[in-house]
Amino acid sequence: MADFDAASFHPAQIDILRSLPFFIGLRYTRAKRRSGFVSFISLASMLGIALGITALITVMSVMNGFQKEVRASMISVASHIQILNFEKGLADWPKLLAETQAQKDVIGVAPFVNGQGLLSIGQSVRGVGIRGIDPALEASVSDIGIKMRIGKTTDLRPGEYGIVLGSYLARALMVNVGDRIQLMTPQGSMTPVGMQPRLRSFTVVGVFSSGHHEYDLNLALIHLRDAQVLFRLGDNVTGLRVKVADVNEARSIARRLQDNLKFDGVVQDWTVENATYFRAVEIEKRMMFIILTLIIAVAAFNLVSTLVMVVRDKTSPSCARSVRPRE
Numbered sequence: 225m226a227d228f229d230a231a232s233f234h235p236a237q238i239d240i241l242r243s244l245p246f247f248i249g250l251r252y253t254r255a256k257r258r259s260g261f262v263s264f265i266s267l268a269s270m271l272g273i274a275l276g277i278t279a280l281i282t283v284m285s286v287m288n289g290f291q292k293e294v295r296a297s298m299i300s301v302a303s304h305i306q307i308l309n310f311e312k313g314l315a316d317w318p319k320l321l322a323e324t325q326a327q328k329d330v331i332g333v334a335p336f337v338n339g340q341g342l343l344s345i346g347q348s349v350r351g352v353g354i355r356g357i358d359p360a361l362e363a364s365v366s367d368i369g370i371k372m373r374i375g376k377t378t379d380l381r382p383g384e385y386g387i388v389l390g391s392y393l394a395r396a397l398m399v400n401v402g403d404r405i406q407l408m409t410p411q412g413s414m415t416p417v418g419m420q421p422r423l424r425s426f427t428v429v430g431v432f433s434s435g436h437h438e439y440d441l442n443l444a445l446i447h448l449r450d451a452q453v454l455f456r457l458g459d460n461v462t463g464l465r466v467k468v469a470d471v472n473e474a475r476s477i478a479r480r481l482q483d484n485l486k487f488d489g490v491v492q493d494w495t496v497e498n499a500t501y502f503r504a505v506e507i508e509k510r511m512m513f514i515i516l517t518l519i520i521a522v523a524a525f526n527l528v529s530t531l532v533m534v535v536r537d538k539t540s541p542s543c544a545r546s547v548r549p550r551e
Contacts, residue, residue, distance in 0.1 A: 268526075270526075272522065272523070272526045273523045273526055273527075276519045276522055276523055277519070277523075279519070280515070280516060280519050283512075283515070284512065287508060287512065291505060291508070293435075294436075294501070295471075295501075297434055297435035297436040298436050298439075298494075298498060298501065299471060299494060300366060300367035300368070300371060300434055300435070300436075301366055301367075301368055301371070301432075301434040301436060301439045301443070302366075302439075302494060302497060302498065303365055303366065303465035303466060303467065303494065303497075304365075304466055304467050304468045304471055304474045304493065304494050305465075305466035305467075305468060305474055305477065305478045305481065305491060305492065305493050305494070306463050306464070306465055306466070306491070306492045306493075306497065307320065307324065307463050307464040307466065307481070307485070307487070307489060307490075307491050308462065308463035308489050308490055308491075308492065309462075309463065309487075309488060309489035309490075310489075310490075312460065313337075313457050313460035313461055313462055313463075314335075314460060314461050314462070314463060314464065314487070314489065315459070315460050317335055317460070317461050317464060320464065320485065320487055321333050321335065321464055323485060324464060324466060324481065324485065327477075327480070327481060327484060327485075328480075329468050329469050329470070329473065329477050330466055330467070330468055330469075330477070330481075331364070331467050331468065331469055332361075332364030332365045332466070332467035333361070333364070333365065333464055333465070333466050333467075334357070334358055334361035334362050334364055334365045334366075334464065334465050335358055335361070335448060335461040335463075335464055335465075336355055336356060336357055336358075336448070336461060336462055336463060336464070336465050337354075337355070337356030337448060337451035337452060337455060337457060337461050337462045338353065338354070338355055338356075338462045338463075339353075339354045339356075339409065339411075339451065339454070339455045339462075340352075340353060340354065340409070340410060341353075341354045341407045341408060341409045341410075341444070342407070342408040342409075343393075343397060343405050343406070343407055343444065344405065344406045344408070345397055345398075345399055345403065345404075345405040345406065346398075348396070348397045348398060350393065350396055350397055351442075352393060352442055352443065352444045353442055353443050353444070354407070354409075354444055354446060354451065354454075355443060355444070355445050355446075355451075356445075356446050356447060356448040356449075356450065356451020356452065356454075356455075356461075357377070357380070357445055357446075357447070357448055358447075358448045359377040359378045359380050359447070360378075362377060363377075364467060365465045365466065365467040366465070366467070368432055368434070368445070371432045371433055371434050371435075372388075372430055372431070372432045373391060373431050373432060373433050374401050374430055374431040375388065375401055375429050375430025375431065376430060377430070377445070379429040379430055380429065380430075380445065380446060380447040380450075381447060382447050382448075382449035382450060383449070383450070384427070384447075384450075385424060385425065385426045385427065385446070385450055386426065386427050386428075386429035386430075386446070386447065387405070387407070387426040387427065387428055387429065387444055387445065387446050388428075388429060388430040388431065388432060388444065388445040388446075389428060389430075389431055389432075389444050389445075390431070390432060390433070390434070390439055390440035390441055390442070390443050390444070391431055391432065391433040391440045392437065392440040392441040393440065393441050393442065393443070393444065394428070394431045396441065399428050400428065401428050401429060401430065401431065402427065402428065403427070403428045404425050404426065404427050404428075405425070405426055405428060406423055406424070406425055406426075407423070407424050407425075407426050407444075407454075408421050408422065408423050409421060409422045409424075409454055409455065411454075411455055411456055422454070424454060426446065432445075448461070463489070466481070471494070474493040474494055474495070475493045475495055477493070478491045478492065478493040479491075
């Protein structure tokens with residue numbers, strides 16, 4: 225083995241250079257009789273393995289980074305877990321909120337009201353999802369406060385009928401902070417001419433940008449109390465939003481909350497609310513397994529071809545005739 229300058233290597237690198245596997249690998253990288261063909265095969269095998277591993281690491285890093293970013297932008301506005309009652313809402317929700325907050329792995333709980341509405345200004349009309357929030361508690365379950373581009377969530381005050389729009393929704397309606405827009409809800413009022421939808425004027429007090437197109441285009445936020453009045457819920461709320469310490473454990477924590485909390489309703493984790501995304505992630509993982517298997521198979525074939533060529537080179541007739549028995 226060739227000499228090397230020990231001073232230029234780390235002690236761990238010196239141990240590797242002096243090891244028997246490294247010596248054997250270096251010795252058989254090239255053919256003994258400097259056969260150009262065998263040397264080329266060896267070099268091609270090593271390059272193939274190196275390129276395969278590089279491609280695998282690059283693709284996995286990009287896909288994992290994309291998955292992390294999409295999930296982060298999604299959960300920054302959505303919730304890890306939701307406690308819901310679809311029929312009449314949660315009545316005694318302050319007590320349930322306190323019980324939920326006391327559960328293990330729960331770091332934040334906030335009430336919310338969900339509904340559908342039709343926003344209009346001038347000739348622009350857009351169907352949106354309306355979410356009533358408590359600005360004081362919302363920061364404990366979502367990052368909507370730090371996603372605000374204009375205004376603050378605390379600008380939503382009960383009785384003032386302010387509204388916060390997603391960035392793409394504000395652009396589609398061509399509105400700015402301070403503009404007044406009309407919100408129509410399906411919960412109507414009975415009149416002599418029949419059922420009439422409820423119409424309420426709101427003032428735009430802020431614009432948020434979550435980085436997730438679905439929320440930025442189809443979500444509007446109002447104060448919790450205004451939403452209760454608008455959708456005629458009284459003191460009830462649609463449900464509670466829960467933030468947990470580890471989002472990957474949300475499913476098991478949701479099952480535990482369903483068992484521990486005594487209430488009339490259901491507990492859903494973020495994978496149920498975003499089932500399409502969750503299935504896409506599962507398919508992605510299966511495809512990554514197949515790709516990894518193929519890359520390992522290519523690397524194995526390269527190694528086998530190198531070994532076969534080296535063995536054939538050393539057992540060739542010319543090599544055998546060069547060995548003279550002792551007399």
